[in-house]
Amino acid sequence: MATEKKLDCVILGLLSHEDLTGYEIKKRMDTTLKYFWGASYGSIYPTLSELVRRGLAVREECDENKRNKQIYAITEAGREYLKEWLKQPAERDEIRYETLLKLFFGNEQGEAQTIAHIEDFREKTEKEMEYLLEAERDLKECLEDDDTHKYYLLTVEFGIKTYCAYLEWCREAKEFLEKDKKKEQGNYE
Amino acid sequence: MATEKKLDCVILGLLSHEDLTGYEIKKRMDTTLKYFWGASYGSIYPTLSELVRRGLAVREECDENKRNKQIYAITEAGREYLKEWLKQPAERDEIRYETLLKLFFGNEQGEAQTIAHIEDFREKTEKEMEYLLEAERDLKECLEDDDTHKYYLLTVEFGIKTYCAYLEWCREAKEFLEKDKKKEQGNYE
DNA sequence: CTTACCATGTAAGGCGTTACATGATTCA
DNA sequence: TGAATCATGTAACGCCTTACATGGTAAG
DSSP states (O other): OTTOOHHHHHHHHHHHHSOEEHHHHHHHHHTTSTTTOOOOHHHHHHHHHHHHHTTSEEEEEEOGGGOOEEEEEEOHHHHHHHHHHHHSOOOOEEEEEHHHHHHHTGGGTOHHHHHHHHHHHHHHHHHHHHHHHHHHHHHHHTTTTOHHHHHHHHHHHHHHHHHHHHHHHHHHHHHHHHHHHHHHHHHHO | OTTOOHHHHHHHHHHHHSOEEHHHHHHHHHTTSTTTOOOOHHHHHHHHHHHHHTTSEEEEEEOGGGOOEEEEEEOHHHHHHHHHHHHSOOOOEEEEEHHHHHHHTGGGTOHHHHHHHHHHHHHHHHHHHHHHHHHHHHHHHTTTTOHHHHHHHHHHHHHHHHHHHHHHHHHHHHHHHHHHHHHHHHHHO
């Protein structure tokens, strides 16, 4: 019980909100959960089968329009399992930022390249930020409709706050490096 | 060339600063790089052997005190490899926050438990923050000694900024949920 | 003398990505 | 009619963690 597979829990969590197909689950991963969790088809479909085998979800074949579509729903046992996991404290929160790695080894590459990495990072962050601000707007409008929105909003706010911090850091880091560069140039005059 | 194994680069990066043993590399991962990269012995030692086999690092046996100790150093080819990787833009910056996941599915567990998760997260963050502030102090003192310190400091500042944002979010999120709870209680009066 | 730390490594197994393979439908 | 999107899945392979296995040394 101590080491649940996280993807099981994520999928069960999504199914606790609504019935979904594997394809739709993937879409949620790429939008709603994007900035704090991810998964590929290659892990989603096998996990889904596993969940059914264990009785935590059920598959409903649906032949609407002759399209073979498998809709998954959470079972009572699945809800129990999810709740049990939710009770335990989170054991692992981790970030893997290649950008920071490249930054850390900045002395091997020189100032200009480091600044370019920061610039890249800023652009990516700004793009993500736009999406989050849009989500925030939408969610605030329909906060009363559904209790799940409240919690979704909380994660969006988390994203916005941290992205703001990233952008601030980008500005200051660039300034810091550029100031340093100028000082160096000054030495040669 | 497009898909270098990240651990190769991290280790090479550390070796570009100084010669190290596998044990020391692990220590760096657990302290300096802790909050944006991690690795276990089970991956470090095999990677180190692989690096030597490929001529990107060399192993120097050292029988100081009869302790069998393998010191690794980066080679010219290793430096080239590292620089090549540093030139490419970072392709993957990702976070995996179980806390956010548990939050997202908060409607399944109720307000009190969600608040407890936030509380846990705040505590962890505060502890990490202390360490980062200490590192910041130390680094600022010896900034001139070594060029690598400058880049290290940049990553520390990144950590401090984001952790500040986390703590701010914790406060606001709790407030938001508690306000909501009060409203509910009000309804029953 | 015993605890903590230094130090290296392997084996099993889990988890996940990438690439591949296929085909229907919708919209311009 | 062609592109985008919907839709499902498998196979190969890579990477990493966990657990195990071993032993020296320093400090209290």
